[in-house]
Amino acid sequence: MPTICELLGIEYPIFQGAMARIATHKIAGAVSExxxxxxxxxGGWSADQLREEIRLTREITKKPFAVNLMLQMPNCDELAQVILDEKVKIVTxxxxxxxxxxxxxxxxxVKVIPVIASVRHAIKMQAAGVDAVVAEGQEAGGHIGQTSTMSLLPQIVDAVDIPVLGAGGVGDGRSLAAIYALGAQGVQVGTLFLSAEECPxxxxxxxxxxxxxxxxxxxxxRKAKDPVxxxxNPMLLKFAELEEANAPHEELEKLTLGSLSRAVYDGDMETGSAMAGEIAGMIKNIRPAKQIIEELFNEAEKKAASLKISY
Incomplete structure (x- = not known):
């Protein structure tokens, strides 16, 4: 089995999470470079917007990058065609x-790499012919599954014969070393890259x-089976209160309508949905994406080398 770096032609086995409304050419280009x-x-882009973002990314880097397809989007067919037209070689x-x-x-x-949250889905994706999978635990930010990375990742590694990357709960080199100990070939990181200088x-x-x-x-x-x-913030605490009281869907939807845009574009931290994972409490500074990656892997190597397990 080739390593994920060999498969994709990248130097570090780290994917930048495809954060909705955030993962533009500015952060994607910096991470690839x-x-x-x-x-x-x-997600949320038109075909023309995606085409423009692909071309802007290529102005930043000549190295491999990917496009993420959110398969619930009604214009997925159009976006997939743009990926083919623009000759992007990796899709998550x-x-x-x-x-x-x-x-x-x-x-x-084109290499196809789904983000999955269960062993059953991993097995189905391998049978469908994908090249690798990203096993994402519920520690991650944004839309999540129900199993933690610690439990999910080794079960998926044991269930499939393709490269597996871990996602959810990676905030420093210690957690990256743990991802490797659980059998992954690499990692996908979202929340940590929110703190990158290039993150828009x-x-x-x-x-x-x-x-x-x-x-x-x-x-x-969670009650609607769409956990995020x-x-x-005050809006989300109110949402949780109404959700617990079994408020009508329309009332909940009214509360959150436009909340992602309010956070991402307006910087509204009171009524916006600022998605982030559990490792948010580990982030203490703003750094370039290159520094984040290098420090993450250097620390992971040192931590792995220092481990002494005795019994």
Whole structure:
């Protein structure tokens, strides 16, 4: 089995999470140029927007990068065609099965890597012919599954014969070393890259992240079977209260309508949905993406070398 770096032509086995409305050419290009895999988050974009983002990314880097397809989006067919037209060679997917797109992607030499949250889904994706999977635990920010990375990752590694990357709960070199100990070939990181200098979110979002503590995230939407992890704020605490009281869907939807845009574009940390993972409390400074990657792997190597297990 080739390593994920050999498979994709990247230097570091690290993917940048495809954070909705955030993962533009600015952060994706910086991560790829630094040796990782930058990923454009196409959710909510038109075909023309995706085409422009791909071209802008290529102005920043000549190295490999990927596009993420959120398979719930109604214009997925158009976005997939843009990926083929623009000759992007790596696609990650979320929120569904990419099976219908795999034949066309394979014919064009595109590597397909779904983000999954269960062993059952991993097995199905291997059977469908994907090249690797990202096993994401519920510690992650944004839309999550129900199993923690510590439990999920080794079960998926044991269940499939393709490269597996771990996601969720990686905030420093210690947690990266743990991901490797659980059998992964690499890691996908989202929340940590929110603190990158190149990440195009408002300063208020980054400041909220830096000031977060270990208990500062909240999961909403579990009752609707669409759980999302974000940084706590008055709006989300109100949502959780209404959700617990079995408020009508319309009332909950009214509360959150436009909340992601309010956080990402307006920097509204009171009524916006500022998605972030449980590692938010570990982030204490703003650094270039290149420095984040290099320090992450240097620390992981030192930690792995220092481990002495006795019994």
């Amino acid at each position: 630094a040796g990782g895999l930058g990923i454009l988050g196409s 997917t979320g929120a569904g099965s990419p099976k219908k797109y795999i034949p066309a992607f394979k014919e064009a030499g 979110i408002p300063d208020s979002y980054k400041e909220r992240l830096i000031n977060a503590i270990d208990t500062d995230t909240i999961v909403t939407g 992890r974000s940084l706590k």
